Amino acid sequence: MSVLVYSESENGKLKKSSFETASYGKALSEKLETNLICVSFNCSDSKLLVKYGADKIINIDNANLKEFNSKKHSHALSQIIEKEDVSLVILSSSADAKYLGGYLAGITDSAYVSNVVQLPESINPFIVRRSCFTNKAFSSTEIIGDLKIISISSNSFGLKENNGDGTLETINIKEIETSFKVSNIEKQSGKVTIADADIVVSAGRGLKGPENWHMIEELAEVLGAATACSKPVSDMGWRPHSEHVGQTGKPVSSNLYIAIGISGAIQHLAGINSSKIKVVINNDPDAPFFKAADYGIVGDAFEVIPKLISKLRARL
Amino acid sequence: MNILVCVSNVPDTTSKINFIDSDSKFDKNGVQFIINPNDEFGLTKAVWMKNSNNASVTVLTVGDSSAEAILRKCLAIGADKAVRIDCEAKDAFSVAKEIVLHCENIKYDIIICGRESIDYNGGLVPGLIAGYLDYNYITNCISLEIDSGKATCAREISGGTEFSECDLPLVIGAQKGLVEESDLIIPNMRGIMMARQKPLEVSKAQNINSKAIDNKFFKPEEKGEVKLVKSDELDKLIDLLENEAKVI
Numbered sequence: 001m002s003v004l005v006y007s008e009s010e011n012g013k014l015k016k017s018s019f020e021t022a023s024y025g026k027a028l029s030e031k032l033e034t035n036l037i038c039v040s041f042n043c044s045d046s047k048l049l050v051k052y053g054a055d056k057i058i059n060i061d062n063a064n065l066k067e068f069n070s071k072k073h074s075h076a077l078s079q080i081i082e083k084e085d086v087s088l089v090i091l092s093s094s095a096d097a098k099y100l101g102g103y104l105a106g107i108t109d110s111a112y113v114s115n116v117v118q119l120p121e122s123i124n125p126f127i128v129r130r131s132c133f134t135n136k137a138f139s140s141t142e143i144i145g146d147l148k149i150i151s152i153s154s155n156s157f158g159l160k161e162n163n164g165d166g167t168l169e170t171i172n173i174k175e176i177e178t179s180f181k182v183s184n185i186e187k188q189s190g191k192v193t194i195a196d197a198d199i200v201v202s203a204g205r206g207l208k209g210p211e212n213w214h215m216i217e218e219l220a221e222v223l224g225a226a227t228a229c230s231k232p233v234s235d236m237g238w239r240p241h242s243e244h245v246g247q248t249g250k251p252v253s254s255n256l257y258i259a260i261g262i263s264g265a266i267q268h269l270a271g272i273n274s275s276k277i278k279v280v281i282n283n284d285p286d287a288p289f290f291k292a293a294d295y296g297i298v299g300d301a302f303e304v305i306p307k308l309i310s311k312l313r314a315r316l
Numbered sequence: 317m318n319i320l321v322c323v324s325n326v327p328d329t330t331s332k333i334n335f336i337d338s339d340s341k342f343d344k345n346g347v348q349f350i351i352n353p354n355d356e357f358g359l360t361k362a363v364w365m366k367n368s369n370n371a372s373v374t375v376l377t378v379g380d381s382s383a384e385a386i387l388r389k390c391l392a393i394g395a396d397k398a399v400r401i402d403c404e405a406k407d408a409f410s411v412a413k414e415i416v417l418h419c420e421n422i423k424y425d426i427i428i429c430g431r432e433s434i435d436y437n438g439g440l441v442p443g444l445i446a447g448y449l450d451y452n453y454i455t456n457c458i459s460l461e462i463d464s465g466k467a468t469c470a471r472e473i474s475g476g477t478e479f480s481e482c483d484l485p486l487v488i489g490a491q492k493g494l495v496e497e498s499d500l501i502i503p504n505m506r507g508i509m510m511a512r513q514k515p516l517e518v519s520k521a522q523n524i525n526s527k528a529i530d531n532k533f534f535k536p537e538e539k540g541e542v543k544l545v546k547s548d549e550l551d552k553l554i555d556l557l558e559n560e561a562k563v564i
Contacts, residue, residue, distance in 0.1 A: 095456055099455050099456070102439065106447015113438070115438070129534075132436050136333040137333050137335070137533050138536070140531045143528055181481050184478075184479040185477070199563070242472055256563040256564065277563045291542070294540075
């Protein structure tokens with residue numbers, strides 16, 4: 001009755017989320033008094049997972065599984081689930097992991113709950129806490145089934161080192177036949193993505209136009225942050241949809257969220273609510289965002305941001 | 317070509333979220349319900365495909381009779397036919413299973429769901445349907461074109477876009493980008509009148525057991541007051557972020 005963690009990698013290297021899912025998996029496997037198996041695909045450094053408590057690491061080496069596909073990866077994982085007698089699967093909350101979860105639950109007829117924010121409240125019955133209503137509420141959810149899958153919200157558990165003596169096994173699993181074929185992947189290189197970012201710098205209509213975004217990008221660069229925007233800004237085409245955060249956009253659960261010239265509509269706040277620390281910079285002291293923020297500056301973004309950039313450059 | 321669009325009846329984005337019955341149920345009192353926004357992007361795309369691909373569009377929801385208002389709206393937007401599977405939508409698994417059973421009787425070339433609903437945000441239903449039916453599946457879908465039985469799609473991935481091709485049948489998790497916000501169709505009087513003539517079929521549910529049960533809801537803890545820093549004291553803000561919040 002093992003715990004299995006799907007350890008995501010990119011270009012052969014583990015993603016940061018893999019260390020969090022392994023840390024979570026370790027804590028849970030100890031609660032369940034069982035072992036932790038981490039499974040990666042075409043990954044060269046999966047041995048690092050030992051540091052976070054993996055008892056066994058299985059790296060699936062198959063060039064045909066290089067590009068992620070929920071169907072192919074689900075079928076590969078389901079073989080390991082069966083072989084290793086797995087009762088619990090842990091996923092991150094990345095776009096790929098959520099793409100995988102539903103399909104994997106379908107083919108294995110298992111119970112799947114996403115957006116889990118802490119270790120289970122109870123093991124028998126199995127009860128987890130998950131966010132719902134776009135972070136406007138949480139639910140204590142009982143999961144029923146012999147095989148359970150959970151996705152944990154990013155940055156909700158953190159990293160916990162746990163030196164073990166895990167073994168690494170490289171295997172080849174035959175991928176299933178499918179007509180699905182990736183024709184091209186376009187990625188902006190060197191840019192921090194919203195999903196992976198510890199810090200997100202976000203701006204709204206207060207910036208007055210797309211030509212003023214250079215200072216947002218510069219602030220993000222100084223902080224090593226991702227850039228994001230409010231819904232009106234993406235609807236007007238000032239910024240790409242992929243930067244839209246909020247209820248109908250992307251959720252943000254970073255450690256620091258800086259909102260510049262964003263008034264703080266309820267839909268926007270819902271999407272960023274699970275970020276730990278929120279800073280608002282707005283010239284309107286009555287902007288609703290001030291009620292949701294930890295720190296605030298009432299001031300003109302066009303004056304504050306350049307000064308903030310130069311002060312950060314001098315300090316960091 | 318047959319398209320099924322699965323829609324969910326969700327509280328309006330501005331709704332106050334409250335719970336009743338010792339915090340075990342969502343309080344629907346005074347709440348306006350809407351078509352889940354991600355589903356509406358998918359529906360709009362399907363309606364376009366009536367012209368571009370000569371498609372027939374069925375819209376389906378799993379829910380009690382209160383969900384019929386959104387089905388009528390979907391018909392007014394342009395769907396040809398509506399189906400309501402008559403039961404309370406309990407969890408993603410039982411909802412997906414009801415849809416799967418429907419799709420085993422009636423074959424669809426494309427099944428479109430929203431990427432996730434804005435109430436439970438699980439993002440499970442399209443994947444579960446695809447998994448149970450063993451169909452191809454794309455979620456976070458921002459582009460879809462069908463030509464001679466082949467789909468060309470784009471999926472938003474972390475930091476970019478993935479372009480792919482596959483055969484039908486196909487399950488889609490739709491989101492903004494598949495169509496734009498400004499493309500959403502506001503029903504006109506003619507559409508509303510025509511919707512009254514279109515079939516809305518109520519079918520019996522199979523009463524599938526849930527795999528996830530919400531025992532109790534909680535609201536996030538109240539936030540403390542915001543700490544205001546003067547705009548000419550930025551060093552103080554940096555100091556707070558560095559030493560108090562420890563986030564930079």
